[in-house]
Amino acid sequence: MTATPPERLRLAEEVLNSRFAITKFKTGYSLDEVDEFLDVIVAMLKSPAAIDEVLQTLSATRFSETNWRDGYQCDQVDAFIENLMAQLRTPSVSDFQYMIHPLLIETPRLQLREMTAQDLPALKAILQDDETMAAYEGAFDDEMVQTWFETILTSYRDNRFGMWAVILRETGEMIGQCGPTRQQILGQDVIEIGYLFNRAHWHQGFAIEAAHACRHFAFDQLNQSRVYAQVRDTNIASMNVAIRMGMTVRGRFDKEYRGVVMPHFAFALDRPEGHNPAPQRG
Structure with missing residues (x-):
């Protein structure tokens, strides 16, 4: 089995530990949908899934908005996903192949x-x-x-x-x-x-x-x-x-x-x- 590159593991930990402000009485993203989505991304990063597949999942996902229920602050979630996509596109994650066997x-x-x-x-x-x-x-x-x-x-x-x-x-x-x-x-x-x-x-x-x-x-x-x-x-x-x-x-x-x-x-x-x-x- 091929070991997961350390940089992908680091990103998985970053996603796992992500935190967002909770909105009250204004538009936010569904707590459950965001949490479930991030769990999927963590699993993909720890698996052999291609980077393009992870990027496609990140870019295609849309969350339900909340108004009267608690939700995650939209701009924080959007900024986090954009930053994650930028990191996934860097050569250290997308193209790097280890010269030494794990x-x-x-x-x-x-x-x-x-x-x-x-x-x-x-x-x-x-x-x-x-x-x-x-x-x-x-x-x-x-x-x-x-x-x-x-x-x-x-x-x-x-x-x-x-x-x-x-x-x-x-x-x-x-x-x-x-x-x-x-x-x-x-x-x-x-x-x-x-x-x-x-x-x-x-x-x-x-x-x-x-x-x-x-x-x-x-x-x-x-x-x-x-x-x-x-x-x-x-x-x-x-x-x-x-x-x-x-x-x-x-x-x-x-x-x-x-x-x-x-x-x-x-x-x-x-x-x-x-x-x-x-x-x-x-």
């Missing part, structure tokens, strides 16, 4: 692939655990999880890579996230290998197995001469992963997050001499 990397025990909306429950299990998120000053709320997820989808769209879902091959469950991301470290734009795993799967070597694979991806596919890992100075477990990747400390810097100044180490590893990037497919 299943990006396989290791002896793991698979790394792009994250989708179906992975949100597993992502929440990671980000909403206090102990797992100690380096981030505690568990995330739902809004913070959504922002994190949308940042990942944006990275897929803009960079063709990002934090990937880490799947345990034996069970098919998502046990963590790991991948290359663009970061500012020590005043430079760099590629960082990030990793964050469900606490139930700590101390089994999964983080280092995934991080090693991502390190090779950065050297081979992204043609990086150096990769980084930024680690809070209290996060001993993450430091150990960086060290086992062969990284050494190159500097120290502070980050402010959730109102707290957090000292960090900048770990890095240079591409070994004689290590040539993999040839790129045209």
Whole structure:
């Protein structure tokens, strides 16, 4: 089965979370008709339906008007649909085809692939655990999880890579996230290998197995001469992963997050001499 592109999933979430002002005693659009219509659009965006088919459905739909009953404010609904159609016509949604298979990397025990909306429950299990998120000053709320997820989808769209879902091959469950991301470290734009795993799967070597694979991806596919890992100075477990990747400390810097100044180490590893990037497919 072909995975739904992240940009379409993002638009589906945007439609799902849309809100409109309610009119009283003046013309509006039927609440039930608009809600049912948006549910159809969400289903179409998450399915293999062609973009032209979604656009045709959006442009052809008309809603009953209300006068004495509650309705949605007409101009808000119309503007939302027009904006959605404009986004669907952009090349990133309508024409973009992934150059890399959705299943990006396989290791002896793991698979790394792009994250989708179906992975949100597993992502929440990671980000909403206090102990797992100690380096981030505690568990995330739902809004913070959504922002994190949308940042990942944006990275897929803009960079063709990002934090990937880490799947345990034996069970098919998502046990963590790991991948290359663009970061500012020590005043430079760099590629960082990030990793964050469900606490139930700590101390089994999964983080280092995934991080090693991502390190090779950065050297081979992204043609990086150096990769980084930024680690809070209290996060001993993450430091150990960086060290086992062969990284050494190159500097120290502070980050402010959730109102707290957090000292960090900048770990890095240079591409070994004689290590040539993999040839790129045209």
